[in-house]
Amino acid sequence: MADGALGAGMSPTDPGAPAVELVGISKQFPGVLANDDVHLAVRRGEVHCLLGENGAGKSTLISILSGMQRPDSGTILIDGEPARIRSPRDALKMGIGTVYQHSTLIPALSVLENLMLGESRRIVLDRGRARARMAEIAKMLGVEVDPDARTGDLALGRQQQVEIISALWKGSRVLVLDEPTSMLTPQGVEELEKVLVQLKQQGTAIIFITHKLHEALAVSDRITILRRGRAIGELSSEEIRSSTPEQNRATIVRLMFGDATDIGDAPELQTRIEDVEDLGARRLTIAAGDEEEPILELKSVSAPGDGLEPGIVDVSMKVRAGQILGVAGIDGNGQRALAETIAGQRRARTGSVELFGTPVNRLGVSARQKLGLRYVTDDRLGEGIVRNLSVSINLLLKRIGEQPFWRRGRIDARKVNAAALELVAEYDIRTPGIATRAGTLSGGNIQKLLLARELSLGPKVVVFNKPTYGLDLRTTENVREVIRRLTAEGAGAVLISTDLDELLELAGEIVVLSRGRLVGTVQNGRDAAERIGALMIGDGDSPGAVA
Amino acid sequence: MTAVLAAASGLFTQSFVTALIAGGVLASIPLMFTAVGEAISERSGVLNIGLEGMMLVGAYTGFLGAYEAHSMWVGFLTGALGGGVAAALMVVLSVRMGLDQIVIGIAITLAGEGITSVLQQAQFGGAYPRLPAYPQVAIPGLDSIPILGKSLFDQPLVVYFGLGLVAAVAWMFSRTRWGLELRAAGEKPEALDAAGVSVLNTRSYATLATGALAGVGGAYLSVIAAGTFTPFMTQGQGYMAIVIAMLARGRPVWVAVASFVFGISLSLSTALQLTGINISADVINMLPFAAIMLALVIFARSAYLPPALAVPYVRGAR
Numbered sequence: 001m002a003d004g005a006l007g008a009g010m011s012p013t014d015p016g017a018p019a020v021e022l023v024g025i026s027k028q029f030p031g032v033l034a035n036d037d038v039h040l041a042v043r044r045g046e047v048h049c050l051l052g053e054n055g056a057g058k059s060t061l062i063s064i065l066s067g068m069q070r071p072d073s074g075t076i077l078i079d080g081e082p083a084r085i086r087s088p089r090d091a092l093k094m095g096i097g098t099v100y101q102h103s104t105l106i107p108a109l110s111v112l113e114n115l116m117l118g119e120s121r122r123i124v125l126d127r128g129r130a131r132a133r134m135a136e137i138a139k140m141l142g143v144e145v146d147p148d149a150r151t152g153d154l155a156l157g158r159q160q161q162v163e164i165i166s167a168l169w170k171g172s173r174v175l176v177l178d179e180p181t182s183m184l185t186p187q188g189v190e191e192l193e194k195v196l197v198q199l200k201q202q203g204t205a206i207i208f209i210t211h212k213l214h215e216a217l218a219v220s221d222r223i224t225i226l227r228r229g230r231a232i233g234e235l236s237s238e239e240i241r242s243s244t245p246e247q248n249r250a251t252i253v254r255l256m257f258g259d260a261t262d263i264g265d266a267p268e269l270q271t272r273i274e275d276v277e278d279l280g281a282r283r284l285t286i287a288a289g290d291e292e293e294p295i296l297e298l299k300s301v302s303a304p305g306d307g308l309e310p311g312i313v314d315v316s317m318k319v320r321a322g323q324i325l326g327v328a329g330i331d332g333n334g335q336r337a338l339a340e341t342i343a344g345q346r347r348a349r350t351g352s353v354e355l356f357g358t359p360v361n362r363l364g365v366s367a368r369q370k371l372g373l374r375y376v377t378d379d380r381l382g383e384g385i386v387r388n389l390s391v392s393i394n395l396l397l398k399r400i401g402e403q404p405f406w407r408r409g410r411i412d413a414r415k416v417n418a419a420a421l422e423l424v425a426e427y428d429i430r431t432p433g434i435a436t437r438a439g440t441l442s443g444g445n446i447q448k449l450l451l452a453r454e455l456s457l458g459p460k461v462v463v464f465n466k467p468t469y470g471l472d473l474r475t476t477e478n479v480r481e482v483i484r485r486l487t488a489e490g491a492g493a494v495l496i497s498t499d500l501d502e503l504l505e506l507a508g509e510i511v512v513l514s515r516g517r518l519v520g521t522v523q524n525g526r527d528a529a530e531r532i533g534a535l536m537i538g539d540g541d542s543p544g545a546v547a
Numbered sequence: 548m549t550a551v552l553a554a555a556s557g558l559f560t561q562s563f564v565t566a567l568i569a570g571g572v573l574a575s576i577p578l579m580f581t582a583v584g585e586a587i588s589e590r591s592g593v594l595n596i597g598l599e600g601m602m603l604v605g606a607y608t609g610f611l612g613a614y615e616a617h618s619m620w621v622g623f624l625t626g627a628l629g630g631g632v633a634a635a636l637m638v639v640l641s642v643r644m645g646l647d648q649i650v651i652g653i654a655i656t657l658a659g660e661g662i663t664s665v666l667q668q669a670q671f672g673g674a675y676p677r678l679p680a681y682p683q684v685a686i687p688g689l690d691s692i693p694i695l696g697k698s699l700f701d702q703p704l705v706v707y708f709g710l711g712l713v714a715a716v717a718w719m720f721s722r723t724r725w726g727l728e729l730r731a732a733g734e735k736p737e738a739l740d741a742a743g744v745s746v747l748n749t750r751s752y753a754t755l756a757t758g759a760l761a762g763v764g765g766a767y768l769s770v771i772a773a774g775t776f777t778p779f780m781t782q783g784q785g786y787m788a789i790v791i792a793m794l795a796r797g798r799p800v801w802v803a804v805a806s807f808v809f810g811i812s813l814s815l816s817t818a819l820q821l822t823g824i825n826i827s828a829d830v831i832n833m834l835p836f837a838a839i840m841l842a843l844v845i846f847a848r849s850a851y852l853p854p855a856l857a858v859p860y861v862r863g864a865r
Contacts, residue, residue, distance in 0.1 A: 066741075067743075068740075068741070068862070087743060088740065088741050088742065088743045089743025089744075090743075092742075092743055098741075100741065104735070104737065104738040104741045104742075105735075105738065106730075106731055106734045106735045106738050107734075107735075108730070108734050109727075109730065109731070109734065113727055114738075116724075116727060117727055117728070117731055117738070117739065117742040117744070118728075118739070118742030118743045118744045119742075120724070121724075122724060123723050123724055123725065124722060124723055124724070125722055125723060125724055125727065
């Protein structure tokens with residue numbers, strides 16, 4: 001489009017003029033320059049993608065635009081006019097709606113109540129008007145949601161639609177989507193893309209944040225790449241349209257890593273490039289013969305849930321030595337119950353859990369550990385570490401009281417520290433020292449600490465629950481490497497993950513967990529993603545489907 | 548054995564039941580005011596352990612107001628103010644500064660007990676001046692229903708206010724912006740913040756309302772029920788109110804029902820002593836607390852607490 005090419009120089013009425021423009025935004029946090037003189041112009045009817053890894057400054061930039069944070073310097077222009085955005089309310093009033101990465105819906109309230117929250121200053125709620133407004137926006141998006149449903153009961157894709165409706169409540173000038181696909185099935189992503197097309201036709205400017213390159217290329221008209229707080233490159237809509245996906249990918253890689261003096265250490269670059277390459281190329285095929293005895297087997301195991309989180313029902317699975325068994329499923333479909341039942345933290349109600357052919361139902365956590373079973377929890381801060389204890393004690397947490405670290409009830413600090421130093425070096429845990437409080441480490445280093453503790457004692461079967469959730473690319477790659485190495489050395493692994501790409505990269509066989517049941521098994525290979533997605537949706541209640 | 552049975556059958560005379568229900572209603576009113584208040588702050592995410600202290604402050608200031616102005620209405624007003632001032636301390640320290648709600652709550656209770664005792668002693672010496680009895684208001688027609696009429700519909704005016712308050716708060720929760728914002732502040736404060744409503748303000752107002760209502764509850768004890776202020780006169784009713792609000796899952800109508808049940812158990816102590824049954828007064832006085840424990844054992848599993856209860860809100864904190 002010619003308008004787009006002429007860009008910001010046109011008059012404010014020009015449909016190609018930026019709906020929102022960030023000029024010279026900087027934001028300093030203690031120790032981190034989160035945004036460094038960032039410029040960003042987003043036009044009407046365009047999907048503008050912000051691409052960058054965790055910590056690149058995407059979320060900070062967005063929280064500035066949505067009024068959650070204030071910039072140290074820089075201005076925000078709305079339709080060419082300087083705007084003061086001092087609170088989320090200001091942003092909403094100006095028609096800037098944000099769908100955050102972590103749901104801001106309140107599960108205990110109805111859909112309509114969620115939408116009415118903060119909507120007006122009137123004391124008595126006007127349900128009729130809210131209903132009408134909701135119907136209006138839903139029609140525009142081409143979606144259908146029951147306004148009286150309890151929000152927590154809706155499928156995640158459907159909840160996201162509610163969030164989009166909520167973001168557009170006060171107007172649809174700009175819609176910000178922060179990592180919107182992280183919780184969706186492939187089918188849910190498709191539905192989201194349809195909604196985006198509808199919105200583009202309405203002239204909404206859309207900011208789409210992601211760290212996945214293929215996603216950025218699939219949906220965006222324009223891509224800005226952020227790195228270490230700076231906008232280091234932009235790919236215009238013309239460039240994207242006139243090139244093949246491969247060329248675009250190459251351009252982005254060049255933009256991200258082109259300046260050789262700015263790259264830093266080489267291994268880092270290596271993993272980053274790997275990540276932006278097509279993941280399919282590195283799938284691991286596991287040659288585990290069926291005749292081999294499983295080292296971990298679940299036979300029709302059922303276990304209770306916990307609060308809102310479902311339990312598991314009639315789950316059967318087998319893990320053989322050297323095999324990674326993937327467990328796919330949308331978060332909250334019984335993953336934790338499954339992991340804890342295997343680990344021994346939760347009792348199976350029926351069925352049997354067998355290690356090396358022996359039922360271990362009656363054994364507790366430590367007895368199962370002695371048999372070689374380990375569990376790397378997803379609740380790293382909660383049950384993973386003791387925040388206020390040192391890194392060294394956390395590393396040896398499971399050996400308290402054991403020789404040679406404890407003698408006659410007294411701790412041998414020298415032995416503990418020596419062992420801890422060894423593990424810190426082996427697993428590359430970045431910590432100021434082994435006496436540092438474990439809670440002060442970054443998420444990635446806490447995960448490395450957990451891996452070091454759980455994997456240091458010759459494990460034979462390991463259950464990983466969302467092992468790379470929330471970690472930066474580099475640590476993610478490290479963790480995946482640890483899992484690969486572990487199984488290459490002959491241990492078995494159960495990899496529970498909500499990241500489909502991760503499962504496709506690591507696991508040979510993937511089972512799908514839906515509402516606590518195993519609804520199918522998929523051999524990794526062509527179309528695996530689609531087949532898993534179809535199974536995840538399960539009983540026809542398709543999240544994001546147009547009813 | 549037969550003596551006990553005879554006593555039991557002789558117990559439930561019409562006048563006994565009337566007195567029991569009437570006493571239950573009277574005893575339940577301070578619990579109801581206070582527990583409805585606690586329901587408001589609990590729903591907004593503030594666990595108000597200081598309720599006992601706020602009640603006591605309200606009882607004292609309420610008594611002073613009624614005593615000096617010769618009006619029970621002034622008494623309720625000053626009671627509400629006293630409770631509100633005590634709650635303001637909680638607002639500043641716990642809601643605004645994010646200090647631990649339980650520690651601050653305990654501090655407020657201890658301070659309330661101490662300060663009111665000292666002030667009462669300083670002001671009246673060893674004397675406990677009494678207030679006049681205030682008139683009861685009978686609802687024409689309804690008060691002539693056998694048994695229930697006299698007990699339910701011939702009460703001090705403030706009793707009817709209390710019932711009206713329950714309905715008003717229930718309506719507020721479900722039909723108004725304030726109610727929605729309160730619930731959001733307790734369920735998921737970051738969502739309320741993202742929607743552009745101040746979590747701290749919402750919680751502050753809720754806490755102040757709680758303090759004022761606890762103050763009214765306390766003032767009821769001193770002005771209506773006892774007619775005087777004695778140190779420590781709340782006798783754990785503030786804690787009972789916390790339990791009631793939790794068991795009622797923050798729903799005002801259930802708060803009223805639960806308050807009445809505990810009110811009955813409180814008045815049963817008095818009623819049993821009046822009938823002259825030979826049970827030790829100490830045992831009878833334990834009844835309300837036994838009832839609380841029983842209720843907790845039976846219903847505590849189904850008690851619903853908002854996820855963000857007692858968690859200070861700091862924007863951007865994970």
